[in-house]
Amino acid sequence: MSAVTAPPAVDLPAEPRVNYLNSTYGLKSWLLTRDHKRIALLYLASVTVFFFLGGLFAVLIRLELLTPAGDLVQSETYNKLFTMHGVVMVFFFLIPAIPAVLGNFLIPMMIGAKDLAFPRLNLLSWYIYVGGGLFTLWSIVHGGVDTGWTFYTPYSTTYSNSHVIVTAVGIFITGFSSILTGLNFIVTIHTMRAPGLTWFRLPLFVWSHYATSLIMVLGTPVIAVTILMVGVERLFHLGIFDPRLGGDPILFQHLFWFYSHPAVYIMVLPAMGVVSELVTTFSRKNIFGYKFVAFSSMAIAVLSFLVWGHHMFVSGQSVYAGLIFSILSFLVAIPSAVKVFNWTATMYKGSISYRTPMLYAFGFIGLFTIGGLTGMFLAAIGLDVHVHDTYFIVAHFHYIMVGGTIMAYMGGIHYWWPKISGKLYPEGWARFSALVIFVGFNLTFFPQFILGYLGMPRRYHAYPEEFQVLNVMSSAGASILGVGYVVPLIYLIWSMRYGKAASANPWGSTGLEWDTPSPPPTENFAVTPVVTGDPYQYSPEEVEVVG
Amino acid sequence: MRETFPLFPQEASTLAPRVDALYFYLIAVTIFFSLLIALSILYFAIKYRRRSESELPHGVEGSLKLEIAWSVIPLLITFSFFIWGASIFFAMNRPPSDAIEISVVAKQWMWKFQHADGQREINELHVPLGQAVKLTMASEDVIHSFYVPAFRMKRDVLPGKVATYWFEATRPGRYHLFCAEYCGTKHSGMIGWVEVMDPVDFQSWLAGGTGSESLASAGAKLFAQHACNTCHRPDSLARGPNLEGLFGKKVQLQDGRTIVADESYIRESIVMPNAKTVAGFQPIMPTFQGLISEEGLLQLVAYVKSLSKAAPSPEGVAPPLSKSRGQTPQGSAPASVQEPPRSEAKK
Numbered sequence: 001m002s003a004v005t006a007p008p009a010v011d012l013p014a015e016p017r018v019n020y021l022n023s024t025y026g027l028k029s030w031l032l033t034r035d036h037k038r039i040a041l042l043y044l045a046s047v048t049v050f051f052f053l054g055g056l057f058a059v060l061i062r063l064e065l066l067t068p069a070g071d072l073v074q075s076e077t078y079n080k081l082f083t084m085h086g087v088v089m090v091f092f093f094l095i096p097a098i099p100a101v102l103g104n105f106l107i108p109m110m111i112g113a114k115d116l117a118f119p120r121l122n123l124l125s126w127y128i129y130v131g132g133g134l135f136t137l138w139s140i141v142h143g144g145v146d147t148g149w150t151f152y153t154p155y156s157t158t159y160s161n162s163h164v165i166v167t168a169v170g171i172f173i174t175g176f177s178s179i180l181t182g183l184n185f186i187v188t189i190h191t192m193r194a195p196g197l198t199w200f201r202l203p204l205f206v207w208s209h210y211a212t213s214l215i216m217v218l219g220t221p222v223i224a225v226t227i228l229m230v231g232v233e234r235l236f237h238l239g240i241f242d243p244r245l246g247g248d249p250i251l252f253q254h255l256f257w258f259y260s261h262p263a264v265y266i267m268v269l270p271a272m273g274v275v276s277e278l279v280t281t282f283s284r285k286n287i288f289g290y291k292f293v294a295f296s297s298m299a300i301a302v303l304s305f306l307v308w309g310h311h312m313f314v315s316g317q318s319v320y321a322g323l324i325f326s327i328l329s330f331l332v333a334i335p336s337a338v339k340v341f342n343w344t345a346t347m348y349k350g351s352i353s354y355r356t357p358m359l360y361a362f363g364f365i366g367l368f369t370i371g372g373l374t375g376m377f378l379a380a381i382g383l384d385v386h387v388h389d390t391y392f393i394v395a396h397f398h399y400i401m402v403g404g405t406i407m408a409y410m411g412g413i414h415y416w417w418p419k420i421s422g423k424l425y426p427e428g429w430a431r432f433s434a435l436v437i438f439v440g441f442n443l444t445f446f447p448q449f450i451l452g453y454l455g456m457p458r459r460y461h462a463y464p465e466e467f468q469v470l471n472v473m474s475s476a477g478a479s480i481l482g483v484g485y486v487v488p489l490i491y492l493i494w495s496m497r498y499g500k501a502a503s504a505n506p507w508g509s510t511g512l513e514w515d516t517p518s519p520p521p522t523e524n525f526a527v528t529p530v531v532t533g534d535p536y537q538y539s540p541e542e543v544e545v546v547g
Numbered sequence: 548m549r550e551t552f553p554l555f556p557q558e559a560s561t562l563a564p565r566v567d568a569l570y571f572y573l574i575a576v577t578i579f580f581s582l583l584i585a586l587s588i589l590y591f592a593i594k595y596r597r598r599s600e601s602e603l604p605h606g607v608e609g610s611l612k613l614e615i616a617w618s619v620i621p622l623l624i625t626f627s628f629f630i631w632g633a634s635i636f637f638a639m640n641r642p643p644s645d646a647i648e649i650s651v652v653a654k655q656w657m658w659k660f661q662h663a664d665g666q667r668e669i670n671e672l673h674v675p676l677g678q679a680v681k682l683t684m685a686s687e688d689v690i691h692s693f694y695v696p697a698f699r700m701k702r703d704v705l706p707g708k709v710a711t712y713w714f715e716a717t718r719p720g721r722y723h724l725f726c727a728e729y730c731g732t733k734h735s736g737m738i739g740w741v742e743v744m745d746p747v748d749f750q751s752w753l754a755g756g757t758g759s760e761s762l763a764s765a766g767a768k769l770f771a772q773h774a775c776n777t778c779h780r781p782d783s784l785a786r787g788p789n790l791e792g793l794f795g796k797k798v799q800l801q802d803g804r805t806i807v808a809d810e811s812y813i814r815e816s817i818v819m820p821n822a823k824t825v826a827g828f829q830p831i832m833p834t835f836q837g838l839i840s841e842e843g844l845l846q847l848v849a850y851v852k853s854l855s856k857a858a859p860s861p862e863g864v865a866p867p868l869s870k871s872r873g874q875t876p877q878g879s880a881p882a883s884v885q886e887p888p889r890s891e892a893k894k
Contacts, residue, residue: 075732148729154706155689159655159731243707244836246819249690250705283595284602289609314692315703316710319640323633330625334618341617344584347591351604354596362588369584373577380628382635383569386699389692389727453570454556455696457727460735464723469552539606 019519034119040105050092057085062475070462078461079146086149098270109513112194112529117187125180132174139163153241153252157233168227175220182216196531207294208273211301223259257308265304271408281509282358283350286536289342296335303332329379356430360411367403392452422519423499437484443477559718560698642713646679650845653691653704656733665759670739675749682712687841692728709810716743766850794855799826
C-alpha cells in the first residue's frame with residue numbers, strides 16, 4: 001500500500017454522510033456542476049444513450065444480413081444504418097467513453113487533487129459534446145446520412161443526397177469537446193499532482209490518459225479542418241477533393257486518416273490504462289515493468305501519427321509510400337505487444353481473484369491479442385491488398401474496439417462502480433454477463449475473419465449466397481452480445497438503489513482513489529494526501545521495479 | 548457449382564498462392580502468440596488463484612532481459628512479414644510487359660469493359676487462361692474498387708486518375724467481381740463475373756463478337772474528330788508536343804520537374820492540360836473535360852500508347868518536340884465515335 005499520510009479511510013458509516021452525490025439536490029445542481037465526478041456521471045448517462053442507439057443500428061444491420069437478399073430494408077436505408085452505427089459508436093461513444101467518464105472521475109482522485117485544472121471548461125466540454133450529439137440526432141431523425149463514417153470524397157461532397165452537412169457539423173462540434181478534455185487532462189496531470197507524486201509514481205491509468213490527451217489535442221484539429229473542407233466543397237463547390245472541380249480525392253483520405261488512425265489509439269490507450277489497474281489490483285501485484293508499460297503508451301501516441309497511409313494501400317498512392325507505411329505500422333505493434341506481455345507477467349506469483357473486473361481484463365487481453373495480431377495481416381502490404389475493405393477489416397477493428405475498448409470499459413465501470421455509486425453490483429449477474437459478452441462477441445466477429453478472407457466486401461446490403469452460413473452465425477452472436485450489454489444496464493441501475501453499501505476500498509487496492517470514502521466527498525480528500533512510494537505496492541516489503 | 552459453405556476462397560491467379568502462403572504464415576504466428584498468452588494467463592490464473600482474502604503475495608521485480616526479448620523477437624518477426632508482404636506488393640504493381648490490355652470504366656453502379664479489339668462487355672469480363680491481363684481503369688463518378696477475391700487482387704478506381712490492375716488467371720471458371728469501395732446506394736449491386744476461358748475458346752469468343760473497332764482506332768477517330776492533330780503533329784507547325792513514342796518516356800515539364808508519361812498523365816493532360824505543361828510549349832490547350840467520356844479518354848490513351856508501339860523511340864528522355872519521324876494520325880471518317888455501351892453479354 002502506498003504510504004499515505006491522510007486520515008485513515010473510514011468504512012461507510014451507517015448514518016448519512018455528505019458525499020458528492022447527496023451534497024446538493026436538484027437538476028440545476030447537476031447541469032451547472034463543476035465537480036468532475038458529477039460531470040463524469042453526466043457523460044456516463046449520455047455515452048450510454050449513444051451506445052444503445054449505435055447498438056440498435058447494429059441490430060438492424062445484423063438482421064438484414066441474415067439473408068443474402070437485401071430484403072429487410074432498402075439499400076439506401078441499409079447504407080444509412082451502417083453509417084450512423086459508425087458515426088455514433090466512434091465519435092459519440094468510443095472516443096469519449098473511457099476518458100470522459102472514467103478519466104474525468106478518476107484522474108483528479110488518482111493524483112490526489114480536488115478537481116481538474118479547469119472545472120468550468122470541463123462542464124463546457126460536456127455541453128459541447130451534447131450539442132454535437134444533438135446535431136447528429138437531428139440528422140438521424142430527418143433521414144440520416146449514407147456516406148459511411150469515413151465520408152470518402154467525392155461521394156460525400158458531390159454525390160450523396162443525405163444529411164452530410166448536419167452530421168459533419170455534429171462531429172466538428174464534438175471534436176472541440178475532445179480537445180478541451182485533452183487539454184484539461186494534460187494541465188491537470190502536469191500541475192496538480194499531490195506532494196510526492198512524481199511522474200514515475202503515477203498510476204498507469206494516468207499515463208495512458210496523458211498519452212491519449214496528447215493525441216486528442218494534436219489530432220482532433222485535423223479532422224475538424226477536413227470536415228470543414230468537405231462542407232465547403234459540398235456547399236460552395238470549391239474544388240478541394242472532387243477531381244471534376246480540380247481537387248484530389250486522395251487528399252481527403254490522407255487528411256481523414258491522419259486523424260482517424262490516431263483516433264483508434266484515443267479509443268484503445270485509455271482501455272489499456274484501465275487494464276493495467278485491473279490486472280494489478282486483482283493480482284495484488286506490482287505491475288511488471290512499470291516504465292516499459294508507461295513509455296509504451298507514449299510510443300504508441302507518437303507512432304500512431306505515422307501510420308495513416310496503411311488505410312490507402314490500394315488507393316493508388318506510390319508503391320514506396322505504401323512500403324514505408326507498412327513498416328511503420330509494424331513498429332506500432334511492438335509497444336502494444338510489450339503491454340500484453342507485461343500484463344501477463346504481472347499475474348506471475350500473484351494472488352489472482354476472479355471478480356468480474358478481472359474477468360473483463362482476461363477478456364480484454366485475449367481479444368486484444370487477436371485484434372492486434374490480425375492487424376499484422378493488414379500491415380503486411382501484399383496481403384492487405386486482398387483483405388482491404390472486406391469483412392476481415394470489420395472483424396479486426398471490432399476485436400480492437402469492442403473486444404478491447406468496450407471490454408475494458410465494462411471492466412472499469414464494474415471496478416470503480418463502488419466508488420462511483422457507493423454500492424456494490426451483484427457479483428453473480430455481473431460474472432454471468434461478462435461471460436455472455438465474451439461468448440457473444442467471439443461468435444459475432446470471428447466468422448467475419450473467414451468471410452473477409454473469402455472476399456465478402458464490407459458495407460454490402462446484399463451478398464452472394466455462399467456467404468450466408470457465416471453471416472447467420474455472426475447475427476446469432478450479435479443477439480447474444482446484445483443480451484450481455486442489456487443485463488449490466490439493468491443490474492447497475494438496480495444496484496444504485498438496492499445494492500449493498502460499498503466500503504471505501506472493497507478490493508484492497510493501493511490506488512489513491514480508494515483512500516477516500518465511497519462515494520467520495522465533493523472535494524475528494526479531506527486532507528491532501530502525501531505520496532511516499534511507488535504505485536501498486538501490495539507486498540509487505542519494499543520492491544524495486546527494475547526499469 | 549459453388550460450395551454452399553466455403554471456408555477458403557478459390558485460388559485462380561499466379562498471385563493467389565503467394566498471398567495465401569503469407570496468410571498461412573501469419574495464421575501460424577497468430578496461433579502461436581495467442582496460445583502463448585492465453586495459456587500463460589490460464590496457467591497463472593489457476594496456479595496463483597487467491598486462496599484466502601488476506602493473502603499478500605511477494606512483489607516481483609521487472610526484468611530488463613525479458614523486456615528486451617519480448618520487444619526484439621516480435622520486431623524481428625514483423626520484419627519477416629514486412630519483407631514477404633513487400634515482395635508480393637511489388638509483383639502486384641509490376642504488370643508483365645506482354646500483358647493484353649483491357650480498358651475498364653466504373654460508374655454508379657456498373658463495370659464497363661472494352662477489349663483491345665473493341666469488344667465491349669458490362670459486368671462480365673472474359674479473359675484467357677495463362678495470359679497476363681492488364682486492366683486500365685477509370686471512374687466516371689466516385690471512387691470504386693475492382694476486386695476479384697479469387698485473384699487476391701484489388702485496386703481502387705478513382706475519378707480523375709487512371710489505375711492499373713493485372714493478373715494472370717490459372718484456373719478456368721467464373722469468379723466473383725466485387726466493387727470493394729463503398730460507392731453509394733447500389734454499392735452491393737455493383738458486382739459481376741470474371742470468366743476465365745481456355746485461350747482457344749477465348750479467341751473464338753472474341754471473334755464471335757460484334758466486331759466494333761479496336762480501342763486504339765476508336766481513339767484515333769476521336770483524335771481527329773477533336774482536331775487534336777492541328778497542334779499535336781510531328782512537323783514544324785506543331786504547337787503541342789508530338790505524341791509519337793511518348794508513352795512510358797520521361798517528360799521535362801515547364802516547371803522543371805520530370806515525370807513519366809503514363810496513362811494517368813495522358814488522361815490528365817486531356818482534361819486538365821495546364822496542370823503539367825511540357826517544357827518548351829505554351830499553356831494554350833483548351834480543356835476537354837466534359838467533352839469526352841471516360842471511355843473516350845481511355846480510347847485516346849490507348850491510341851497514344853499505340854503510337855509508341857508502332858514506332859519505338861530510343862530509350863531515355865523523349866525530346867519534347869520531335870520533328871523527325873512518323874505519320875500524322877489518320878482519322879478517316881469523323882463518324883459516330885461514341886456508341887452507347889452495348890449491354891448484351893456474350894457467352
